[in-house]
Amino acid sequence: MKIEWSDGISTSILLEKLRDECPCAMCKGEQIMGQTISLGMKMFAPGMNDLEKLVPVGNYGVQATWKDGHDTGIYPWKLLRQIAVQNALSDEQLANFMA
Numbered sequence: 001m002k003i004e005w006s007d008g009i010s011t012s013i014l015l016e017k018l019r020d021e022c023p024c025a026m027c028k029g030e031q032i033m034g035q036t037i038s039l040g041m042k043m044f045a046p047g048m049n050d051l052e053k054l055v056p057v058g059n060y061g062v063q064a065t066w067k068d069g070h071d072t073g074i075y076p077w078k079l080l081r082q083i084a085v086q087n088a089l090s091d092e093q094l095a096n097f098m099a
Contacts, residue, residue: 001051003084011084012094016049019066021083022073 002012022028047067054062061076075083089097 003080005081009085011088013084013087013089015051017087018051018064018075018083019049021075021079022064022070023075023079024070024073026070026072 001015001018002010004010045068048070050067052065052067054064057063057074061074061080063071063074065071
């Protein structure tokens with residue numbers, strides 16, 4: 001996925017990385033009394049890394065819907081930027097994907 005940011009930065013990341021960083025309680029756990037409680041194990045399913053759509057959530061961020069039906073993760077803009085920058089593909093990696 002390629003993201004063009006308003007400040008001129010352009011990043012490309014693998015959808016697998018975006019899914020791995022899903023911020024929902026099911027994927028990352030939930031904070032209860034200062035402790036992270038895991039709600040389940042990561043399940044591998046066909047289509048889990050296939051993005052169906054991104055929908056804006058106010059000025060807050062975007063909500064992802066994945067082909068396996070998972071749609072509870074809302075990525076605030078700051079988190080999306082952090083994920084995109086930390087996992088940005090190099091020009092060489094992009095060229096290999098395009099080949």
